[in-house]
Structures are given as C-alpha cells and as structure tokens.
Amino acid sequence: MSEFIFALLDNRFLQIALLAGLLASIGCGVMGTFVVVKRIAFMAGGIAHSVLGGMGAALYYHFDPLLGALFAAIVAALFIGTVRLQWKAQEDTLIGALWAIGMAIGILFIAKTPGYTTDLMSFLFGNILFVSPRELWLMASLDVVLVVTVAVFYRQFLAITFDEEFARLRGVPVAFFYLLLLCLVAITVVLLIQIVGLILVIALLTLPAAIAGHYMRELASMMIAATLLGSVFTTLGLGVSYQADLPAGPIMILCAGCVYIISAMLRHLLIGYRARRYAIRALRD
C-alpha cells in the first residue's frame, strides 16, 4: 500500500482518481441513504441502466457523454417517478422495461459509433483513472447541487421518505418532492457511473448506506457515516487496484460487499444476543 501512497504524491492521474472517488462518496452517502430508507434501489437501477441510452446518443452525435447521461438519467427519473405516482399498477414491469430499452438504445448508438468497444466497457464498468479535470469540476458542481438541495429541503425529504401519507396530510407537496428526490438520485447515478460504471452503480449507491443503517439511529448521521464509508471503499479500491493491477470499480464493490455481509451477520448476532439478554432479565424480574 505504501507504493500507492508514494505514487499519489506525484501521479496526477491517481490524484484526480482519488478526488473523483471522494466526490462520488458524497453523492453515494447522501442520496444512497435516501435510496436505502425509501427502498427504491430497483428504481435507481432502472435510472442507472437507462443512462446508457443518453450516453450512446451523446457519443453518436458528438456531445459530452456525461451530459447525455445526465439528461437521460433525469428524463428516466421523471418518467419512473410519474409512473409510480400516477399509475401505481405494474410499476416494477415498467421500470424493468425502461431498464432494458435504455440499454438497448445505448448499445445501438454505440454500435454505430466508431471505436465503441473501449467506451462501452468503461461505461458499463467505469474507470476512475479516465476521469478528466473537467469531469472532476462537473462532479464537484453536482455534489454542491445535491448537498445544497438536501440541506434546504431536509425536513420535506425526511417527511416523504418516512411517512408519505402523513406528509401529504400535513400539506407537503409529496409528488414534487418525490420527483425532486428521484432527480437527485439520477444526478448521483451519473456521478457514480464515472467511478464504477452503470452495472455496479447500485452497489456503491446502496452498500455504504446500508452498512451505516445498521448502526445509525438518525438520517443525518447515517448520511455522514455512509459518506465516510464510501470514501474508505473508493480509496481502498483504488489502492488495491493500483498495487494488484486490477480494475478499481470491482475492487471497490467487493470491499463494500464484504463489509456489508460481515456487518449484517454481526448485527444479526447482536440482535439475537440482546433478545436473549432481555428474556433472561425478564425471567429474573
């Protein structure tokens, strides 16, 4: 690992990659928490995969793929959100359809674009070392948008994620804030696709928040813990991949996945231990 730390000091690619990982962690910590507590991982998956359509079209028409991704993600978020709010029935089938259609459109566009193979792989699995300084600035800007929006509307987001019916009764415009939340998830997906690609994006979006959820009793502290965990996983993944000459994205996800499984087992044992302790105490009393 010391080799990685020394390399960080004078390797500009690695410095940018590290910063990109840290910036992505902010998005994954803040919005991943909402995705986990609201149980909308499948929706986030639908948004992530439909992004390929936007990326492919942008590439074909010579726009920035990141902007194409952002546009497609927000359109998909609004569409999925509206379907869920208005239609309700067959919501999962429609998300699945959008998921597949988005990918199919993307693959067709990429197939018609010369030199597509490398780009397709980096879209699907990400490559943190390909992040340019300009993309770094875009990621930082998106993080600012996320954090400021969540800070300003924290109570409304808390209300609609905790108890949608009660929020509606208190006069909170639930549909507006629900769609806004999905748009912020869409922005986060675009942030994370740079790092781990759209196949693995759901894992990085949900695993740090899910681990934090095992231990935190408040939403805000869950966000902070998830951000810190995300930073650890991206940095660790980058370091291990540099040492072992492996792709960074899968290493990050493996780290997060292993910690999640260990944490879930520990939590299960802890709950069992506490239940036994209470039962013994109740018998004594």
Place this chain on the structure above:
Amino acid sequence: MHINPAILIENVSFSYGESRVLEQINLRIASGEFIGLVGPNAGGKSTLLKLILGLLKPQVGRIEVLGQTPRQAAQRIGYVSQFPTFARDFPITVAQVVAMGRIGMNSSWRWQRTANQHAARLALAEVEAVDLAERHIGSLSGGQLQRVLLARALVGKPKILILDEPTANIDQRVEGDIFQLLATLNQHLTILLVSHDIAFISEYVSRVACLNRTLIYHDTDAVDDQIISQLYGGHIRRVTHRHVIHE
C-alpha cells in the same frame, strides 16, 4: 347566533369505479364532541376519514371542516392512522417523529428547529411519553408507539383529532390507558374515533355513528343488539364487558 360545526358532511356519496362505498352520508359533529364511528370492514369508514382529511374529494355532496374545505383545514386536524405507514427500522428518533407533525407550519431554519423540538417535548409530555424522546422509533412497544403517534397528531395544536382504530394492535390494559387519555384530550378537542369495539367505546364517546355504506347515528345508550345486527348483518349479539385496568 349560528355556530359552525367542527365537521359538516352533507349528502356525500363516493364510489371507487363502479363500486359504491358511501351513499348519501349526512353527519354534523359539534365542536367539543367525542364521536365514535363503527361499522363492518369495507363499510366505508376509512373512505369517510380520507374524505374528511381531504385525501379524497366527494363525487357528490360537500364536506366542511371548521368552516373550510378539508384541504384548507388540514393544518388544524390531528390524525392517527390504524397501521403505522412507515418502516420500523427507519433511522429516526421519537422526538424527530413527533416534530414532523409541525411540518408545513414553519420553515426549517435553526431557530424554528429549536421551537419544533420544544413543541415535540410538550406534546410527548401531554401523552405521558416524554421519557421516550431519544429512543429509536423501532424500539417501541405497540402501546408506546401509539402514544408517540398521538403526540405527533397533537404537536400542531389541532382543533380536531381523528383516530382510525388507534388501539387495534395493542393489549387491553394499554387500550384502557389510551382511551382515558383521549377522554382528557376531549376537554379541549373535538374527537372522531373509528373503532371496532362498539361496547368499549360506548363508555367514552357521546354519540356513535354506524356506517355500512349509509350512516345512522345514535346516542350511546340507544345502541342495542338490533342496531348492531342491522349494521353488521347476521346474528350478532353485544356482550357487555368491562376492561380491568391494572395499576
């Protein structure tokens, strides 16, 4: 002098598609009244509550709450639902849940947060649950959770309290405590309570509204076996019982 009723329902009918759920409902609830709403499952109780709360709009007839439309009056209604509509593992403390009852009443700036926290403490004190403030919502028993949800309904200082089967998931001892609490709250609130236990609520409410698509209401003393049989259908007999409340 004409005094507006707390809730006024005139000739309200409502259907889901082709299925008529409510037919020509008329109900006038006076300010300060404690009224029980009973009836069989699928008799339209929850739909009537949703109409009063402004979550649904009547297709025929009109509803006034405190002299306004239900949506306009929403901030002055406290509501406790039958089942918690949230995940019990959500990362949130009791104090935060209760403070959520003030959302829409003020902004989220820091000085307002302090006011919300203070109001949440007062509401928890009102339902004798202030010691639960820092507990995680998932760690509460059924009775504790019901008190917390009652505090969430009360924190916005409502004029009307609406409860949908508030004691459906708790044991009889706690049920008695909750009803005693409601009787105390009735000193300054109008209360509309949906319940399945017609005999038990008769001890507390001043009037019982019986709903099975149409609505008939009675003084509590007038609810007899014949009325219950008509309401629920079939041979149903009321068994009078008293709940023993342990100290």
